[in-house]
Amino acid sequence: MAIVSMTVNGKPVTADIDPRTLLVQFLREHLRLTGTHVGCDTSQCGACVVHMNGAAVKACTVLALQADGGDVVTIEGLANGAELHPMQAAFREHHGLQCGYCTPGMIMTAVDMANRLGPDLSEETIRSELEGNICRCTGYHNIVRAVESGARAMAGQPMREAAE
Amino acid sequence: MYAFDYHKPTSLRQAASMLAKAEDAKILAGGHTLLPTMKQRLAAPSSLIDLGALAELQGIERKGRSVVVGAMTTHAAVASSDVVREAIPGLAEMAEMIGDPAVRTRGTIGGSVANNDPAADYPAACLALAATITTNKRKIEADDFFRGMFDTALEEGEIITKVSFPVPAKAAYAKFRNPASRYALAGVFVAKRGSEIRVAVTGAGADGVFRWTAAEEALKTRFSAKSLAGMAADASMMNSDIHADAEYRAHLVGVMARRAVEAATTR
Incomplete structure (x- = not known):
């Protein structure tokens, strides 16, 4: 066993864990933060994306011990109380989901994308940046619209309404 | 994944000493090959030595x-x-x-x-x-x-x-991806430094990365995509699998080499 300490969604956590515990297992099974999903478990699908030290990572392919001393943000850490994060609000407005399984990872990737590349994201950029997030409902059209709109909203620009 | 001991050295010297002492230890860098391999139980090191804390690297x-x-x-x-x-x-x-x-x-x-x-x-x-x-x-x-x-x-x-x-005078990389896995079916990196021209191929060879010397010779006359017109790699040296047979990979190497030279000469 090994002691791990990190900050998760702004709160310090410490636990005694088996070294082979993956970050995603630590979040889901130890902290009960089950918003982060496990899809493929092979770092391809992106359902497990969280932010670690400010950048998007696939939590199924990071040991919890590798995050020791770090700062982790999960989907649960985005909203401000009852107020959705602009990217979450954009996914709701544009119905950027079907079954919803990939959604937490999509949103965490989208927020990271906007943080790195700014508010004006072209469709081509968004589709290329979503390479590591797979939606098996194949509902990409609305996801792309949501990311485009959410990135603008993150910069304080008004949310574009979804087409009927 | 089988159990292992985890070590996080704080200096390169300490990492080397841990590696020398531990039997069957593996170095952990980004972990994006090693951890999936361990999950599949294709690797089962007794210890992992995580280099993540070494600022010197x-x-x-x-x-x-x-x-x-x-x-x-x-x-x-x-x-x-x-x-x-x-x-x-x-x-x-x-x-x-x-x-x-x-x-x-x-x-x-x-x-x-x-x-x-x-x-x-x-x-x-x-x-x-x-x-x-x-x-x-x-x-x-x-x-x-x-x-x-x-x-x-x-x-x-x-x-x-x-x-x-x-630092080369000119260099570029072109990759043809497997449409599903996105790994290279053929990736070609070309570089020109002084009179030296090197063409390296990944993804396609039957035994990993290699230098495509025929293309290097052809580019010595003129460093232009035209110098490689119609050229393909030797199919007998290519990997052949369900994703692409050797002939196709050999062809792709030629196409990617021309694209890389084109990119290197037009920036």
């Missing part, structure tokens, strides 16, 4: 006529580095083509080079740019380092510390 700097990249530098850091973009834009573009954004946040140059996956991108860049791989014990030229798929000149207890790339 991080960073990118211009040193004279070379760009030096620390072994634990991530693909994302290389892709977005002003130093790399200015000196060897083809190398930054190659780093940006690896995996996906979240993978590039974790994957490292040292890990990619040490693993020498036959479809990895960095081995082609190292070979074409005539890089020098430095370990805690010695310096190894790229030509001597890559020894066939998943095989390198690294010895037991050796840790890659940095990779040094001489």
Whole structure:
């Protein structure tokens, strides 16, 4: 066993864990933060994306011990109380989901994308940046619209309404 | 994944000493090959030595006529580095083509080079740019380092510390991806430095990364995509599998080489 300490969604956590515990297992099974999903478990699908030290990572392919001393943000850490994060609000407005399984990872990737590349994201950029997030409902059209709109909203620009 | 002991050394010397002492230990860099391999139980090291805390293995700097990249530098850091973009834009573009954004946040140059996956991108860049791989014990030229798929000149207890790339006059990388896995079916890195021209191919060869000497000779007459018109690699040396047979890969190597030269000569 090994002691791990990190900050998760702004709160310090410490636990005694088996070294082979993956970050995603630590979040889901130890902290009960089950918003982060496990899809493929092979770092391809992106359902497990969280932010670690400010950048998007696939939590199924990071040991919890590798995050020791770090700062982790999960989907649960985005909203401000009852107020959705602009990217979450954009996914709701544009119905950027079907079954919803990939959604937490999509949103965490989208927020990271906007943080790195700014508010004006072209469709081509968004589709290329979503390479590591797979939606098996194949509902990409609305996801792309949501990311485009959410990135603008993150910069304080008004949310574009979804087409009927 | 089988159980293991986890160690996080704080200096290279400590890492080397842990590696020497532990039986059947593996070095953990970005972990994006090792951890999936361990999950599949294809690797079951007794100990992992995580290099994540070694600041001395991080960073990118211009040193004279070379760009030096620390072994634990991530693909994302290389892709977005002003130093790399200015000196060897083809190398930054190659780093940006690896995996996906979240993978590039974790994957490292040292890990990619040490693993020498036959479809990895960095081995082609190292070979074409005539890089020098430095370990805690010695310096190894790229030509001597890559020894066939998943095989390198690294010895037991050796840790890659940095990779040094001489700045070329022209260089670029072109990759044809498997549409599902996105790994290279054929990736070609071309570089011209003085009168030396090097063409390195990944993804396609039956035994990992290799230099395509026929293309190098052809480009010596004139460094232009036209010099490679109609050329294809030797199909008898290509990998052949469900994704692409040897003839197709040999053809793709020619196409990617022409695209890389085109990109290198038009920037």
